[in-house]
Amino acid sequence: xxxxxxFLLARRPAGIPVADDFVxxxxxxxxxxxxxxxxxxxxxxxxxxxxxxxxxxPSYMPPIPLGSPVRxxxxxxxxxxxxxxxxxxxxxxxxxxxxxxxxxxxGGFTQAIDVSIVPSPTNFLSILGAVGMTAYFGYLRACEPxxxxxxxxTGAAGAVGSLVGQIAKLNGAARVIGIxxxxxxxxxxxxxxxxxxxIDYRGKDVAALSAAIAAEAPNGVDVIFENVGGDVLxxxxxxxxxxxxxxxxxxxxxxxxxxEKTGARNVWQLIVKRATMRGLLVADYVPDFPTxxxxxxxxxxxxxxxxxxxxxxxxxxxxxxxxxLFSGTNDGKMILALGTEA
Ligand code: NAP
Numbered sequence: 001x002x003x004x005x006x007f008l009l010a011r012r013p014a015g016i017p018v019a020d021d022f023v024x025x026x027x028x029x030x031x032x033x034x035x036x037x038x039x040x041x042x043x044x045x046x047x048x049x050x051x052x053x054x055x056x057x058p059s060y061m062p063p064i065p066l067g068s069p070v071r072x073x074x075x076x077x078x079x080x081x082x083x084x085x086x087x088x089x090x091x092x093x094x095x096x097x098x099x100x101x102x103x104x105x106x107g108g109f110t111q112a113i114d115v116s117i118v119p120s121p122t123n124f125l126s127i128l129g130a131v132g133m134t135a136y137f138g139y140l141r142a143c144e145p146x147x148x149x150x151x152x153x154t155g156a157a158g159a160v161g162s163l164v165g166q167i168a169k170l171n172g173a174a175r176v177i178g179i180x181x182x183x184x185x186x187x188x189x190x191x192x193x194x195x196x197x198x199i200d201y202r203g204k205d206v207a208a209l210s211a212a213i214a215a216e217a218p219n220g221v222d223v224i225f226e227n228v229g230g231d232v233l234x235x236x237x238x239x240x241x242x243x244x245x246x247x248x249x250x251x252x253x254x255x256x257x258x259x260e261k262t263g264a265r266n267v268w269q270l271i272v273k274r275a276t277m278r279g280l281l282v283a284d285y286v287p288d289f290p291t292x293x294x295x296x297x298x299x300x301x302x303x304x305x306x307x308x309x310x311x312x313x314x315x316x317x318x319x320x321x322x323x324x325l326f327s328g329t330n331d332g333k334m335i336l337a338l339g340t341e342a
């Protein structure tokens with residue numbers, strides 16, 4: 001291949017992204033300078049956070065510049081190199097973009113990976129990547145779990161949530177309740193991921209959802225792993241046990257709100273229950289990733305953990321694949337294959 005197809009951000013989306021917000025460009029392959037290497041990206045990770053990076057708003061990362069490819073984690077293979085540390089043929093994972101080729105440099109975010117230890121290189125974007133580490137450190141560190149806790153996971157059937165539920169059980173939680181959209185996902189929570197109870201949030205207002213949580217956790221919940229925000233978070237806040245801990249991981253129900261954010265309206269309950277709500281960001285745990293990867297890989301080998309990946313094909317399908325995250329039509333970690341040919 002002598003050209004590089006790139007999925008560029010053409011304008012900032014207002015609400016749910018639409019086709020006119022992007023351009024699929026075809027460009028010449030970049031030249032390399034000393035220390036650089038060319039990565040043939042095989043897979044891109046489609047993460048809800050990307051939607052936030054498209055906005056011109058303060059965040060933990062700068063907005064994606066207009067005219068630049070959409071930022072994403074990728075895994076791929078080095079196909080040309082002027083770096084002794086990354087020879088041709090090395091598989092790498094890093095924060096790059098939705099494009100067929102990226103330029104990497106030693107000392108950057110890109111790391112060599114050993115794809116021989118996993119069934120698929122995609123696993124470095126799911127269970128052994130940021131998603132797995134978010135679940136592992138987000139739950140075990142930010143939520144400060146205690147044996148016997150009753151745990152509520154929102155966005156529970158998704159990539160992060162499904163792992164959090166399993167880690168909670170492995171770590172000694174007494175009861176793990178998941179909230180997800182639709183009867184099929186709720187069945188999967190119990191049958192595949194081992195949750196004790198599942199609640200379908202669709203069609204329920206805050207009062208109905210609060211009552212559904214109360215029915216499953218009559219003494220309240222000790223931990224909430226929050227991925228959704230809005231009404232779902234408000235219902236969780238109505239069901240806190242004393243000294244509850246809330247790990248605020250994501251607010252996906254609010255990412256496409258063009259105007260004011262919904263926000264949590266029941267924060268008064270933090271005072272009533274002397275509870276703690278803590279924001280968490282996976283990037284803070286990068287130095288400890290080897291510990292998390294070893295633990296997750298161990299549970300996988302022992303058959304104690306399952307995970308799912310949803311792989312769509314082709315850079316031309318980047319937008320519909322990304323939008324699955326917001327319609328809930330992804331079954332597992334959302335990944336885009338950018339071509340697997342040599
Ligand atoms: P995911 O859960 O695999 O996919 C997103 C899911 O969110 C959808 O399948 C859908 O499931 C649900 N959803 C979408 N819109 C919703 C809405 N309006 N109300 C309720 N649920 C909705 O994605 P993920 O990668 O695992 O990410 C999950 C959350 O973790 C996101 O909020 C993300 O931003 C956050 N995250 C945070 C960090 C961090 O470092 N803080 C790192 C990674 C991810 P249903 O069909 O069940 O609705």
